[in-house]
Amino acid sequence: MIKIGITGGIGSGKSVVAQLLSVYGIPVYIADDESKKLTNTSPLIREQLTHLFGPDIYNANGLNKAMLAKAIFGNKDLLQQVNHIIHPEVNRHFLDWCEQKNTYQCCAIESAILFESGFNKIVDVSLLVYAPLEIRIQRALQRDHSSEEALRKRIESQISDEEKRSWVDYTITNDGKQALIPQVEKFLDQLYR
Numbered sequence: 001m002i003k004i005g006i007t008g009g010i011g012s013g014k015s016v017v018a019q020l021l022s023v024y025g026i027p028v029y030i031a032d033d034e035s036k037k038l039t040n041t042s043p044l045i046r047e048q049l050t051h052l053f054g055p056d057i058y059n060a061n062g063l064n065k066a067m068l069a070k071a072i073f074g075n076k077d078l079l080q081q082v083n084h085i086i087h088p089e090v091n092r093h094f095l096d097w098c099e100q101k102n103t104y105q106c107c108a109i110e111s112a113i114l115f116e117s118g119f120n121k122i123v124d125v126s127l128l129v130y131a132p133l134e135i136r137i138q139r140a141l142q143r144d145h146s147s148e149e150a151l152r153k154r155i156e157s158q159i160s161d162e163e164k165r166s167w168v169d170y171t172i173t174n175d176g177k178q179a180l181i182p183q184v185e186k187f188l189d190q191l192y193r
């Protein structure tokens with residue numbers, strides 16, 4: 001089974017590309033969604049996050065996401081500690097998920113931080129969805145209605161896509177000028193060949 005890692009910074013359009021891959025019959029593991037579920041269900045993550053931040057990091061609805069986001073984006077040391085708590089669990093969970101999908105020829109993981117988290121080491125092919133920074137900011141601000149300052153802090157917590165371009169096996173450009181579907185089809189064509 002071929003494992004594809006789909007990456008790209010906030011607002012690059014990797015969720016759109018992930019949806020297109022699922023239309024072509026490839027199951028996709030959405031790391032943001034699954035990690036959120038794991039932070040609420042894994043006793044190991046809960047214990048370690050509570051130890052690091054105190055009991056208020058969880059409330060009646062589960063993880064206090066706003067508190068965690070405020071603490072880690074802009075503080076590289078804390079970000080790294082939190083990543084070391086959450087990412088090994090996500091890694092394990094993804095590999096279990098892959099086992100369940102073993103009748104498929106391909107599966108994929110979508111993560112903005114494929115390289116930062118080391119998930120790149122457990123995939124066979126890496127695919128970057130690339131869009132220029134200012135376009136990404138416009139899209140993300142429109143979608144999330146968050147402040148530009150908070151968004152830029154998240155962007156600064158990630159390695160730039162310009163740098164990742166030289167590390168990946170394949171790049172799809174989502175700049176609003178080049179059509180996505182032909183690029184996805186070309187990628188799949190090369191992959192299956």
Ligand SMILES: CC(C)(COP(=O)(O)OP(=O)(O)OC[C@H]1O[C@@H](n2cnc3c(N)ncnc32)[C@H](O)[C@@H]1O)[C@@H](O)C(=O)NCCC(=O)NCCS
Nearest residue numbers: 009010031032035065068069083086090112113154157158
């Ligand atoms: C801090 C949290 C609670 C904020 O939740 P929120 O709903 O606001 O954001 P969401 O999880 O949907 O993430 C949105 C985007 O933020 C960026 N982001 C999230 N986590 C990280 C991180 N550890 N490092 C860099 N960027 C990140 C990504 O671009 C992601 O697509 C959440 O992002 C989190 O738990 N992050 C740590 C776990 C993690 O690394 N998740 C990413 C996939 S494994």
Ligand SMILES: Nc1ncnc2c1ncn2[C@@H]1O[C@H](COP(=O)(O)OP(=O)(O)OP(=O)(O)O)[C@@H](O)[C@H]1O
Nearest residue numbers: 008009010011012013014015016112139143174176
């Ligand atoms: N080519 C495009 N033209 C116009 N809008 C687009 C295009 N691609 C994506 N978008 C829009 O931009 C926003 C960001 O796209 P998407 O959610 O796929 O990004 P993402 O890389 O998954 O971001 P995140 O890491 O924050 O989850 C969405 O609202 C999406 O509909």
